[in-house]
Amino acid sequence: MLRLLVNGNRIERDDIDPDTPLLWVLRDSLNLVGTKYGCGIGACGACTVHLDGRPVRSCSITAKQADGRAVTTIEGLAEGSDLHPLQRAWIDLDVAQCGYCQAGQIMSAAALLAKNPRPSDADIAKAMAGNLCRCGTYLRIQQAIRKATSDKREDA
């Protein structure tokens, strides 16, 4: 029996092979398709989710390893209709081109800000180095992270 807390919802499933990468549990079994497949080997970051608050590549974590833990995906980042400051910044700064990598980018950035609310540019570059953007939106991603941190401060 696989037990997960996904975006705050308790999930119990007995039809999932424990070796299934978490990515495919999310996409195929739970129909949470915001988490993307790009490489399957932990090299692109498109599949980034939070496992107990830490960013992980869901393609490289098995269901068994995630068992009993809390998973947050891009679908669970906003609180209701209240978007995460990063999501707002991503919309306002028009970050996306094709947009395929952006769920993973936002999840990596969210994990960074949770740990370090005022990251330096070097911190940002380091935390985001595992996320590829084939369209090359890195500069806007940096700007959006900076914007989200300053917006957050205004809110506070």
Added chain:
Amino acid sequence: MSTPTNRAKRASVPESALLLDPYLDSIIEPADHRAIEDHTPQPDRFAQLDRRGFLRASALAGGGLMVTYWMPVREARANAESDVNPSAARENSFEPNAYVRITPDGYISLFATAPEIGQGVKTSLPMILAEELDADWNRVRVEQAPIDPQVYGRQSAGGSRTLASSWTALRKAGASARALLIEAAAQRWQVPSSECTTEPCVVVHPPTGLRLDYGALTDAAARIDLAKLAEPTLKDPKDFRILGTRVTGVDNRALVTGQPLFGIDQTLPGLLHAAYVKCPARGGRVAKANLDEVRALPGVRNAFSLTGTGMPTEVMPGVAIVADSTWAVLRAREALRIEWDESSAAKDSFSKASEQARGLGPRGAETLRETGEVDATFEGAPKTVEGFYSYPFVAHAPLEPQNCTAWFKQGAIELWAPTQTPDRALPVIAKVLDIPQDRVTVHQTRAGGGFGRRLINDPMCEAALISQRVGAPIKLLWTREDDTAHDFYRVGGFHRLRGALNAEGKLVAWQDHFISFSHDGKSPVSGGNISETEFPALLVENFHLSQSLLPLATPCGPWRAPRSNAIAFVVQCFMDELACEAGRDQVEFWLELLGEPRWLESGNPYALHTGRAAAVIRLAAEKSGWGEKLAPRHGRGLAFHFSHAGHFAEVAEVHVDESKRISVTRVTVAGDIGPVINPSGAENQCEGAVIDGLSTMLGLALELEDGRISPLNFDRYRLLRMPQTPRVDVHFVKSDFAPSGVGEPALPPLAPAVCNAIFAATGERVRSLPLVGAGFRTRA
């Protein structure tokens, strides 16, 4: 001086024709009557506004107004399209081109009729329509148009042409719809329509102060006699309210909340998952496979081999696995053992081809263009320069791998796919499945990057065939490795160059022997050709361009800025070599070559314009601090390239340390693409083009040996990451020329700008890409 010996008409459409704006009055022939009849469903509700456009207005059930606009098209079209299918040229015909739906609640729906692959057209094209309609952007919804060429016209994303080809059509469509609404209001108020005007989404009559919301006019507008409608006037650009402003992408919210927008996100009741495994060397056939073993694995529904059609653009031989989940498919794949019959498979070797190319002299097998006295000029020149340039095969590597969801039932098929050419899939699928085309339905999804890969619909053909075979809905997903191993690559190539300078350091002769590849021994592979008018052909008096073609079986195709992505590197680096040899400043050297402002090909307003070229070169120089002193081992490099109707100059600033570690610190982009529709999207595209260009020239190369491509995944095919990203400053020249796309032309100048900067910093010439293969390293 002798006259140019232009080569005989080739199978492919000449470069100049590809760049024509199909909508320019001076080019378009009068309407073809037969074509008009084809598209005239209801003559009474269908008015010819002028000899070029047709308007149709109809009432919607439940209230509201639908306006459709037909424009003439000329189908010697898109570069990318002709790359794939050179015989695509068709005569003039009319196509429905724009749709406006206004509902009584005042909301306006605009149909996006081009695939969204990250180039922003789902936002920028509706902006044009909304502008002339004088819509309030906050009340505009953008919907993706269904795929039905009879109703929605041709839909394709390629060659940066989408914007250029739609500009006039969309403006006229918007203006016509606005004129209809004005007419409806004027009739209701019983005032002359000439006294009425609009504010966003409202018709107003200034003399009386009367106002009516567009939503309140839909029914009346649907009843207007279109024949009485005068030709609408287009807005003066200074009155634009939407165009030229920063508008954010219409799908942004859905994207950042993880909504199912992409092909890979599609799902259906009872959906099965599939893989299709092909020979790593193109053309290999299945000799033996352990299908029974695979069928017995958990979750597997079926496994079977297909012979396919033998066409790489359709279905090549392979083994399909169909299972309950993606994971079951992937696990079964691990256990699959195929013995390939490679008797007719590709045996290509790029390293052998390189050796062969290096052995060739300055004149190739076939002369493409010769002007002046080339040999004599070289003999008499005080200074000559020579260089041999090469660049490798690269993959498209869109981040969303190829996929397609297909459902065959009762003799018909429905497909959901991220494709750049959705309507072109219709006849191909019909052929592959051997069913009539009207039994094929295609739904286009957002695409996770395209870069040219999705112009070809082979994954759709495979999915269709697999679904037909199992009689169930399936989602075919290529792994990253599949995607790289079965791409239509940007072909590698070689140039042997010579240049001659006179005593004043002026460029007086240019000779290029281009060594490329061919599938048939006659014409170059897609993306592996060169135009006889390629820069600087029309600017150097003594000019010789020839080509030799080496055999190749591996498929190639258009890759972002086809041809230009490699040619610019070669030509612009060699220009820099010449400028340096002449002891001249690069900017001055370029400007001298360009000479007086003029179109280089008379009658073709989509050709290179020397004045526009000079302007972007000056702008890039000015904004980058060209000529200012830099620290040791730092350097600046300049490059200019014209492609896809866009003029772009770029200056790169680099630092190279003693151990040949490179950092590109800053790139200045100056472009002229005519009026900028959406600065937010255009700047994003330029930054993306710079990063794509840098990524590719720094570290990307595919090996091709024994017909096999490697590496196949991102651990060894190393795209640029955030820490290596330079600062990018984007500037546009304000110009009144027709607008053109930006996704492609900003890419080509990047690689030569960086190589030229490396020379300035180190004195070392880079003539072979990528840089990591030339002994350079990138910063982590």
